[in-house]
Amino acid sequence: MVLPFKSSEYINRQERLFAELPESSVLIIPTNDRKFRSNDVGYPYRANSYILYLCGWEEPEGVFVANNKSGSWETILFVPPRDTKKEIWEGKRIGVDGATTWPVNATDSIESAESYISEYISDSHNIFTTLGVSSIIDDMLNNRDDITDPRAILDPMRRIKSSREIEHMQEAARIGSEAHIRAMEVALPGIGEWRIQSAIEGYFMDCKSQWSYPSIVGGGENGTILHYNTNMSEVNDGELVLVDAGCEVHGYASDITRTWPVNGKFTDPQKEIYELVLKAELAGIEACQNGSTWVSIHTATSQVLAAGLIELGVLDCTLDEAIGDPVKFDGPYRNFFMHGTGHFLGLDVHDVGGGRQGDDGKGPILEPGMVLTVEPGLYFGGWRTDVEIPERYSGIGIRIEDDILITEEGPVVLSSSCPKEIQEIEMIVGTGA
Numbered sequence: 001m002v003l004p005f006k007s008s009e010y011i012n013r014q015e016r017l018f019a020e021l022p023e024s025s026v027l028i029i030p031t032n033d034r035k036f037r038s039n040d041v042g043y044p045y046r047a048n049s050y051i052l053y054l055c056g057w058e059e060p061e062g063v064f065v066a067n068n069k070s071g072s073w074e075t076i077l078f079v080p081p082r083d084t085k086k087e088i089w090e091g092k093r094i095g096v097d098g099a100t101t102w103p104v105n106a107t108d109s110i111e112s113a114e115s116y117i118s119e120y121i122s123d124s125h126n127i128f129t130t131l132g133v134s135s136i137i138d139d140m141l142n143n144r145d146d147i148t149d150p151r152a153i154l155d156p157m158r159r160i161k162s163s164r165e166i167e168h169m170q171e172a173a174r175i176g177s178e179a180h181i182r183a184m185e186v187a188l189p190g191i192g193e194w195r196i197q198s199a200i201e202g203y204f205m206d207c208k209s210q211w212s213y214p215s216i217v218g219g220g221e222n223g224t225i226l227h228y229n230t231n232m233s234e235v236n237d238g239e240l241v242l243v244d245a246g247c248e249v250h251g252y253a254s255d256i257t258r259t260w261p262v263n264g265k266f267t268d269p270q271k272e273i274y275e276l277v278l279k280a281e282l283a284g285i286e287a288c289q290n291g292s293t294w295v296s297i298h299t300a301t302s303q304v305l306a307a308g309l310i311e312l313g314v315l316d317c318t319l320d321e322a323i324g325d326p327v328k329f330d331g332p333y334r335n336f337f338m339h340g341t342g343h344f345l346g347l348d349v350h351d352v353g354g355g356r357q358g359d360d361g362k363g364p365i366l367e368p369g370m371v372l373t374v375e376p377g378l379y380f381g382g383w384r385t386d387v388e389i390p391e392r393y394s395g396i397g398i399r400i401e402d403d404i405l406i407t408e409e410g411p412v413v414l415s416s417s418c419p420k421e422i423q424e425i426e427m428i429v430g431t432g433a
């Protein structure tokens, strides 16, 4: 078992966290509980991102504990012990001895975790833990009112990616981009959304990867539903399909959206909306500059979309009226672009570290090492009753999303190998059907 980072990188993360914690502290970072789908059939297991970040433990039932009772920090990882009878059914375990190669001072059986933690919390003044992750830890600590959430310290750390983290994210974006190309290649009129999903997720598996969130494959009007993932309709000749799918490499996500016609040829109304969304996306990417505010990205995409909707005759008002309150962005353009422009990306697809507008309406300042998505869209669901949908664009839902690394030299598009120009897409769709 090779960990995705050198020990020194994990130790460095631990030390940066410890430097922020007071004397007489105990830190408890549990992993996620297993979840069951049907009787004894479990959902595929995914470890908690904080334990992955601090020590790389990927298996169920792990707890990373650290304390500075003796004056210096000591770390211990509790893991499931070897157990032949269970391993015959569930697979081999790393075990207490095997776990000693993980970046901790000591390892012990998960069966001793409860007594160890009880002892340490009885004489520690400061308990740091993430509640709501592990039912065992929650049961032990839930009634105490002296618990501090270490995420307030960890999240800003996770927001800035190291060069090795960026390598994993670049790899996830490369595999994700290639998977979208595969999907375009196999498309043909009448294709099932599930077959496009299969082309994409099959490619992830070919690359020893897996999805980082359930793939969205919305043909025709299904593309106007933001979190559609039923993926069980056929996509008719003349319709677009909106594909929002990404994968994970060592826990790090990619998140890419492309929208294209299944017959390989955009209609004029589709082209009008597509070119507008693409223009907004490029403006959003251009706004991803070191030192800029988070909200400047949303301002950039919003201005392009609102101006374009006026130009296309969808909105009949001034640009300021279309955008509305400059902090809240609540003008009528929001009838057709109702989500944010993006989010941070990392161990969680909607990664930690803010990215919503703060009280000042500006959000965090962009810094080198941050990775985020830019994903404007326009949605004209003809089925909607809340707003009048222009006939020419009825049924069109388009989103374009890329993964962007902030650097001192400007934005780097990690998913740049995924085609998005109309000409490129029209040349690829259907060539492998």
Ligand SMILES: [Mn+2]
Residues within 6 Å of the ligand: 255, 343, 373, 375, 401
């Ligand atoms: Mn996204």
